[in-house]
Amino acid sequence: MVNGIAKKIGNCLYEIPRDYKAGMRVPARIYASEELLNSMDNAVFEQLTNVAMLPGIQSYALCMPDGHSGYGFPIGGVAAIDIEDGVISPGGIGFDINCGVRFFITSLTFQELSPRLNKIMDMLFARIPSGVGGKGIVSLNDKQFDEAMVKGCQWAIEHGYGIKDDLTFCEENGCIANAKPEAVSGKARERGKEQIGSLGSGNHYLEFQIIRDEDILNRDIASRLGITGNNQIACMIHCGSRGFGHQIATDYLDQFISVMKQKYHIDIPDRELACAPFHSKEGQAYFHAMNCAINIAFLNRQLIFHIVRDVLSQVFKKSPEELGIKLIYDVCHNTAKIEQYDINGKNKKLLVHRKGATRAFTKGMQGIPELYREIGQPVLIGGSMQSASYILVGGPMAKEAFYSTVHGSGRVMSRQQAKKRFKGRDLANQMEKSGITVRTRSFSGLAEEAGAAYKDIDEVIDAITRAGLSIPVARMIPIGSIKG
C-alpha cells in the first residue's frame, strides 16, 4: 500500500479498490512510479475516486503519472463511459476544450537557426497575440465563425492559412464530426470569435527545440518520422480553444447542475462533476458544442503554425519545403471522444473523457495517418519551459488505459507557491544564461511556470514507458520560448 490508499498491482500501476468509498462503481487506477505517486497531492485520490462514481464508467477511473489536482477530475484523469447508459461531464474535459500540442520539425540545424533566433522570436512575438485578453490573428463574421466551428483546420486551408497536407497530420484530421453551431450560445460566440489565432496565457507556449543525436531514443521510429538528430530544429505549439471553449464549459456546467439531480436523479459528490446522460437533450447539446470548441482549437493551432512557417520563410528567404518544415502531429488533451472497445466480450461505444491526457493509439489502428500506421500515433509531451519535451508513440499496454497517456510533466507546486519562490525577471535571465531565449507578456506569469514547479519530465516518461503506455522516440531541448 502507498499512502495507505493505493495498492501496487503492476509495473508503475496502482489501484484504489472499489470499496474505498461508497458510490464508487469501478476501482481507480494510477499509473506512476512510487516516487511520483507519493508526490501527488491527496486531492488527486479524492477527485479520482469521485470520478469512479460517474454513471456508465467502465473498468476503472484512471490517472496518468503527470496527474495533479484540478477541479472535478484530476488533471491527467481518464474515464471511459458507456454512451448507452452513461453520462457526459464537462468537468471531465475541462474549460480549455482541446487544449493540445502541435509539433513540427525542420531541416534547419541549431547552428543555422541560432544567429537568427532573436529576430525570429521578436517577429513571432509581434505577430502571434498572447497574454491576458489577447485578440486573434483573424476576425471572423458570424457566418465564417459558424463555418469554422464545423470545419476546424479545413477552414484555415480553404482560406489560405495552410496546405492540404497539414490536415493529414492532425488528430481527427483537424476536423471532428458532430460539431453543431446551433448548440453554441451567443455568449460563447461573442467571446470566441475575436480570439481565434492567439496563444493565451498560463501554461500555453510556443517553443523552439533542438533534437541532439544523443537524444534520439528509438532510431527506427525517429527516422520514419523524419527526425534525424544532428541538432535538428523543431517547434512545439501548446494552446487550446481560448474563451470560446471556456464559455461553452461554463454555459453547460450551469445547465447540467440544474437538471442533474432533479431531472436525471444523478447524485455526485462534487458539483464540478456535473453531468447529464449522453443521449439526453442536454448531453447531446453539450457534445455538439464541445465538438465546435475542439474544431476551433484545431483552427487556433493551425493559424499559429501558419504564422511560424511564414516567419521562418521570411527570415531564411526560403520556402517551407526548402526549410524542410514538416508537421509531425497535432494532439488533443482535453476532449471526450467516442471510441469502440471490447468490454468483457461485448463491443461497446465509449465516450472517453481525457482531461490533461493524450490519446495514444498503437500501430495498426485506424484513426491515425496511414504513414504512421506501422509505428503508432505520435504522442507529444511538453515538459516545463526549463526542461525537455518528448515525442513518443502509443505503447503495447496502451489499450489497458483506453489508449491514453500523459500530456505533460504535471505540477508539484501551486501557482501561488511558485510566485513566492521565483521572480519572473530573474527566471528569464537564468533561462537566457542556460541557452533559452524568452519572450513573455507577464513576468509574474513566467514565475508561476518555473521548471521547479513541475515534476521531473524524465521520471514521468520513464513511468509511462515502464507501464507500456508509450514508447519514447526522441527528447527535445528548449532553446526559445514564447509564453503568454
Add this chain to the structure above:
Amino acid sequence: MSGDSNEYFEFVEDITLADIAVHCKAKTVENIFKLNAEALLQVCLEEPSKLKKVEKCHVLLQHNYLDLLLVKFLNELIFIKDTRGLLVYPETIQIIYSNDAVICEARCTGDYITNGYDINIDPKAVTMHKVKCEKINDDEWESFIVIDV
C-alpha cells in the same frame, strides 16, 4: 475595496495545484462578492489597486442558488474582460432575494487591459469545485471558489 481587517480574501494552497483557490470572509454578502471580484482582479493584474476608473458597466444576474450566483457573477466579469477588453471592479453591489431566485445587481468601473497595466495571468473561468457562499454567523459571511487559469 474593503479596508476592514475582518473582511479579507486569501489565496489557499493545497486545494488545487493547477488552479487558484480563494477563501474569503466578510460582514455582508455584498462584500463577499466585492472581495471575490478583487481576488479575480489580482489574478489578472500585478497591481490591481492601480486600475483606473475609465469605463462603467452594469451587471444584472440571477440564479436559484447564492453560491452559484457568485460563480455566475465572477464569470460575467471574465466575459467582460474577454469581449470588451475591460477589467472591472464592482463599485456598488446589491444582492436581492426574490421568490426562488437571488439577484445580483452591480455597477462596475474599470479600464482597458491595453492601457499599460502589468498583467499577470488570464483566468479562464470560475469553477463550481467546492464552491461555497454562506452566512456562518451574525455579520459573518464566508466563501470559497476555485479559479481555472
